[in-house]
Amino acid sequence: MNSNSSFEFRLTAIAVALLGITGPVQAAEGDALKSMITPDSSVDVGGGYVDSDNGYFGEYNGLNEKGGYLLLDGDIKTRDDLTGTWMRLRGRNLGLDSRELRWDHNRQGNWGYYLEYNEIPRFEPLDVTSSVLGIGSTNLTSGTVTVPVDIETKRKRFSLGFDKMFASNWDFKVDFRNETKKGERIFGAGGFGGGGINFLAEPIDSTIRLLDATVGYNEGKLNLVGGIYGTEYRNDNDALTWNFGQAGALSPIALPPDNQSYQLYVTGGYSFTPTTRGTFKVAYTKAEQNDNFIEPMLNNTRTDLGGKMETTLVQAGISARPMPKLSLSGNFRYEERDDKTPIEQYIPYPGAGQTWDGMNEPRDVKTTYGKVEASYSLPMGFRAIGEIQYEQKDRNTYTFRSVSHREKTDETSYTAAVRRSISETVTGGLSYTYADRNGSDFFTNFVTPAVQGATPTVLGSNRYAPLTYADRKRDKIRLSLNWMPVEPLSLQFYADDISDRYNGDRDGTGVGPRKGEQRVYAVDAAYSFNQKWQATAWYNFNQYKWQNTIPAAADTWKEDGDAFGIGFRGKPHERVEVGADYSYSDIQDEWTQQSPTAAVIVPLPTATTRLTRLNLFGTYAFDKSSGVRLDYIYDRFSTDDPTWNSWVYSPANTAVTQPSPQKVNFVGLRYFYKFR
Amino acid sequence: MGGSLAEGSVMNDVNRRGLRWVLLVVILAWGILLRAGPAGAQMAPGPEVCKNCHEEKVASYLLTKHSMKVDARTPAARGGCSVCHGDGTEHVKAGGGRGVGGIKNPGSKTVPSEEKNALCLTCHEGGKRMQWSLSLHASRDTACTSCHKVHDSHDPVREKTTQADVCFNCHKEQRAQINRPYRHPIPEAKVVCSDCHNPHGSVGPKLMVRDNVNDTCYTCHMEKRGPFVRTHQPVQEDCSICHQPHGTTNPNLLKVRPPFLCQSCHEPTSHRANVATLGTSGSSANFLARGCVNCHTQIHGTNNPDSAGTTRAFRR
Numbered sequence: 001m002n003s004n005s006s007f008e009f010r011l012t013a014i015a016v017a018l019l020g021i022t023g024p025v026q027a028a029e030g031d032a033l034k035s036m037i038t039p040d041s042s043v044d045v046g047g048g049y050v051d052s053d054n055g056y057f058g059e060y061n062g063l064n065e066k067g068g069y070l071l072l073d074g075d076i077k078t079r080d081d082l083t084g085t086w087m088r089l090r091g092r093n094l095g096l097d098s099r100e101l102r103w104d105h106n107r108q109g110n111w112g113y114y115l116e117y118n119e120i121p122r123f124e125p126l127d128v129t130s131s132v133l134g135i136g137s138t139n140l141t142s143g144t145v146t147v148p149v150d151i152e153t154k155r156k157r158f159s160l161g162f163d164k165m166f167a168s169n170w171d172f173k174v175d176f177r178n179e180t181k182k183g184e185r186i187f188g189a190g191g192f193g194g195g196g197i198n199f200l201a202e203p204i205d206s207t208i209r210l211l212d213a214t215v216g217y218n219e220g221k222l223n224l225v226g227g228i229y230g231t232e233y234r235n236d237n238d239a240l241t242w243n244f245g246q247a248g249a250l251s252p253i254a255l256p257p258d259n260q261s262y263q264l265y266v267t268g269g270y271s272f273t274p275t276t277r278g279t280f281k282v283a284y285t286k287a288e289q290n291d292n293f294i295e296p297m298l299n300n301t302r303t304d305l306g307g308k309m310e311t312t313l314v315q316a317g318i319s320a321r322p323m324p325k326l327s328l329s330g331n332f333r334y335e336e337r338d339d340k341t342p343i344e345q346y347i348p349y350p351g352a353g354q355t356w357d358g359m360n361e362p363r364d365v366k367t368t369y370g371k372v373e374a375s376y377s378l379p380m381g382f383r384a385i386g387e388i389q390y391e392q393k394d395r396n397t398y399t400f401r402s403v404s405h406r407e408k409t410d411e412t413s414y415t416a417a418v419r420r421s422i423s424e425t426v427t428g429g430l431s432y433t434y435a436d437r438n439g440s441d442f443f444t445n446f447v448t449p450a451v452q453g454a455t456p457t458v459l460g461s462n463r464y465a466p467l468t469y470a471d472r473k474r475d476k477i478r479l480s481l482n483w484m485p486v487e488p489l490s491l492q493f494y495a496d497d498i499s500d501r502y503n504g505d506r507d508g509t510g511v512g513p514r515k516g517e518q519r520v521y522a523v524d525a526a527y528s529f530n531q532k533w534q535a536t537a538w539y540n541f542n543q544y545k546w547q548n549t550i551p552a553a554a555d556t557w558k559e560d561g562d563a564f565g566i567g568f569r570g571k572p573h574e575r576v577e578v579g580a581d582y583s584y585s586d587i588q589d590e591w592t593q594q595s596p597t598a599a600v601i602v603p604l605p606t607a608t609t610r611l612t613r614l615n616l617f618g619t620y621a622f623d624k625s626s627g628v629r630l631d632y633i634y635d636r637f638s639t640d641d642p643t644w645n646s647w648v649y650s651p652a653n654t655a656v657t658q659p660s661p662q663k664v665n666f667v668g669l670r671y672f673y674k675f676r
Numbered sequence: 677m678g679g680s681l682a683e684g685s686v687m688n689d690v691n692r693r694g695l696r697w698v699l700l701v702v703i704l705a706w707g708i709l710l711r712a713g714p715a716g717a718q719m720a721p722g723p724e725v726c727k728n729c730h731e732e733k734v735a736s737y738l739l740t741k742h743s744m745k746v747d748a749r750t751p752a753a754r755g756g757c758s759v760c761h762g763d764g765t766e767h768v769k770a771g772g773g774r775g776v777g778g779i780k781n782p783g784s785k786t787v788p789s790e791e792k793n794a795l796c797l798t799c800h801e802g803g804k805r806m807q808w809s810l811s812l813h814a815s816r817d818t819a820c821t822s823c824h825k826v827h828d829s830h831d832p833v834r835e836k837t838t839q840a841d842v843c844f845n846c847h848k849e850q851r852a853q854i855n856r857p858y859r860h861p862i863p864e865a866k867v868v869c870s871d872c873h874n875p876h877g878s879v880g881p882k883l884m885v886r887d888n889v890n891d892t893c894y895t896c897h898m899e900k901r902g903p904f905v906r907t908h909q910p911v912q913e914d915c916s917i918c919h920q921p922h923g924t925t926n927p928n929l930l931k932v933r934p935p936f937l938c939q940s941c942h943e944p945t946s947h948r949a950n951v952a953t954l955g956t957s958g959s960s961a962n963f964l965a966r967g968c969v970n971c972h973t974q975i976h977g978t979n980n981p982d983s984a985g986t987t988r989a990f991r992r
Contacts, residue, residue, distance in 0.1 A: 188969070189971070254974065259902065319814075468910060520852075
């Protein structure tokens with residue numbers, strides 16, 4: 001060993017000794033902190049009981065039938081600080097039809113992946129009895145024995161994803177979802193020639209797939225993401241055939257066709273200065289639908305639609321604070337949906353006097369959107385905001401229409417607002433928006449001439465300006481106020497009032513869409529009695545009003561909804577926690593039809609829908625890591641909605657009814673175990 | 677000039693000893709610095725000091741991803757508490773107190789949201805937050821801390837079962853709508869707000885997760901996409917022309933039920949001019965059951981190439 005290497009060895013030994021001195025100190029700290037940084041895990045297992053069959057309470061959660069249920073949930077987490085690795089296994093509702101399970105595993109700042117399985121059921125809340133045979137299949141026939149029919153769908157979603165960071169600035173991410181949906185839903189078909197309405201069930205057996213893969217780059221002021229997003233829909237059922245012995249039945253009915261799309265996109269942002277940032281997105285999407293037709297088309301020109309849709313999106317925006325008190329932003333967005341589906345003659349030309357000519361009608365839509373906004377900071381934490389938005393839509397149309405059309409609509413909205421966001425006691429905002437929508441002249445509707453291709457001369461109906469195209473003026477006022485008068489009490493007030501006025505007629509007679517109104521008022525309160533007891537209360541009033549006039553009647557729909565809730569959480573004993581939530585909704589729907597003449601119109605019944613929900617829970621801890629939880633839920637649904645009350649389906653021995661009221665009691669008892 | 681060989685040797689020994697001491701001091705200093713953390717934050721108190729007064733905050737922070745030192749991006753790896761709260765040296769010297777010694781509390785209501793958000797965006801500006809600066813949430817003073825509990829490993833807005841309650845702190849109308857009889861399974865947390873909305877900003881309207889309303893709906897309802905042989909114009913343009921996705925008293929989440937909804941657009945010719953009735957057959961069956969859709973079954977569009985007029989009217 002020469003002198004130099006000996007010297008280096010001694011220095012290394014000193015360094016090692018130094019680290020040796022500090023090591024135990026770090027280890028001691030590590031021991032002290034270890035219990036603090038280990039994440040909580042828990043497993044809950046128990047049983048629940050539902051005391052009656054029900055439609056609404058169990059519609060999506062799987063508690064729809066009287067009986068016992070397994071209650072099983074879990075959340076297991078681990079953490080390795082040396083490698084930065086996390087693992088989490090979550091299970092929810094594992095004993096129910098709404099079960100879901102997810103596994104996450106990642107090394108923070110390096111890589112990660114997840115796997116998820118999720119079931120989403122829907123049990124039809126209406127009661128159905130029928131003699132129709134083959135429900136759930138693609139072929140329905142009429143039987144003789146009437147039996148209860150279960151109508152339900154279930155989605156089974158499997159997702160997985162992976163992400164990886166590399167070279168400190170780059171990341172790669174991919175998410176994939178495969179979702180099957182099986183079951184059936186209430187469907188129907190009119191009788192040929194104006195007969196009774198036929199009860200059908202649409203068979204559902206389809207798969208949705210989504211794939212989103214991105215590459216991201218982040219370097220100081222610059223953020224970029226480029227990606228590809230692919231989607232696919234596959235339906236194993238092409239058509240529904242049905243035969244109830246009716247001549248000229250509308251069978252088969254085509255079911256949704258397979259379709260697919262992909263999108264290429266780049267989005268990014270650049271911070272020019274700490275207070276100035278620009279963002280953008282550019283995307284191109286191509287969607288296709290070329291599923292085989294369920295039967296030959298006219299003249300056998302094609303065997304599929306050849307549907308093709310290309311959408312281009314360009315967006316760019318900037319936000320800046322040129323002065324300490326002044327903030328400015330602007331945003332521009334252009335989206336062009338170009339429907340390149342070939343146009344063919346699908347139905348023979350009908351001759352004179354129709355609003356259709358038998359061709360298919362691809363739909364193009366171009367949307368141009370712009371927004372500028374300025375806000376200025378005022379004394380006492382106030383801020384004044386001014387905003388202008390503009391949106392223009394261009395849509396294509398065809399010569400013969402059953403709905404009036406204008407090529408272009410444009411809407412400009414102006415907003416003035418004042419906000420106070422910086423205060424310990426009172427924050428909130430008040431804004432007013434005025435919007436004005438109009439557009440190009442409406443096209444004149446003609447009916448078809450006797451000879452296809454001839455210049456149409458006979459006028460069609462030109463009375464309505466459709467809801468989506470009509471000139472509209474909108475006033476919108478919104479108030480929000482958060483007030484903490486004393487430390488344990490916080491109050492919140494919210495009011496939203498929107499009024500739309502439509503110029504819905506084209507002929508000056510006052511027909512067409514007239515008005516739309518919406519009001520929402522809400523009050524919330526929260527109070528902390530002390531660290532162990534807290535209470536909340538809230539009230540909501542929602543009102544929607546809509547007016548449309550047809551030649552025979554001025555129609556109004558009005559919905560008033562009152563809802564309130566109260567709740568508390570408490571810890572009366574160091575081992576006991578309790579809580580309660582009660583909510584109640586009362587919704588009134590009213591439809592009126594006022595004849596402009598002396599004609600008698602049979603009034604429609606109003607509908608009152610009420611929902612009550614009481615949740616009670618209590619937990620008792622045996623020790624720090626285990627205990628029991630008791631849940632009680634009372635759910636009541638009632639309605640006199642006329643939708644199904646007097647309805648008659650064909651075949652005559654089919655009945656769809658809306659059971660009301662529905663009262664459900666649920667009791668659940670679980671043992672929970674927490675660990676680290 | 678120059679000394680003897682022996683003198684040179686002594687000098688070499690002296691120099692070598694001196695060099696050893698210098699190196700020893702340097703290494704010791706280096707070791708101490710290593711323990712103290714990165715140079716920029718070496719003097720700022722970290723969790724081991726802050727926990728003396730803020731035990732709960734430090735305890736909950738230590739359970740979050742922010743506390744993972746091995747990830748060079750985290751506050752833990754870049755100086756601990758001081759990364760978000762500023763250098764607390766003077767705060768500690770003064771014995772603590774709200775705002776004392778220049779300490780910052782990004783959760784405070786007296787700190788402007790822009791200031792709070794700038795802190796978070798230092799690390800979280802890319803990815804799904806790319807469009808944050810232009811979002812309505814940003815321009816209406818929504819702070820990251822308005823929705824997120826940064827110190828809590830169980831951030832309610834990131835848990836499916838509690839997310840909606842966080843959103844309902846501001847979105848009162850939707851709180852009532854999700855309890856209507858026709859709704860998405862939001863109370864059951866089988867569909868959550870972030871399935872459809874990106875609260876951090878998007879290029880779509882209403883903070884939609886995809887670029888427009890329809891593309892967002894298609895992520896679950898792709899059977900409605902088509903295109904079809906027979907297309908229904910509003911279906912192709914925007915699902916929300918007819919549907920209220922948060923919940924209604926109208927079947928199928930319709931904004932207004934048939935025939936009123938349909939009569940908002942369709943010219944009053946033929947049976948389209950009929951008043952709503954309680955009839956159960958033919959064109960009088962326009963209000964009960966599925967309303968106009970009793971007959972116009974495939975209202976979203978049909979791909980049936982059949983040459984009969986009934987396909988034109990979405991009846992098969």
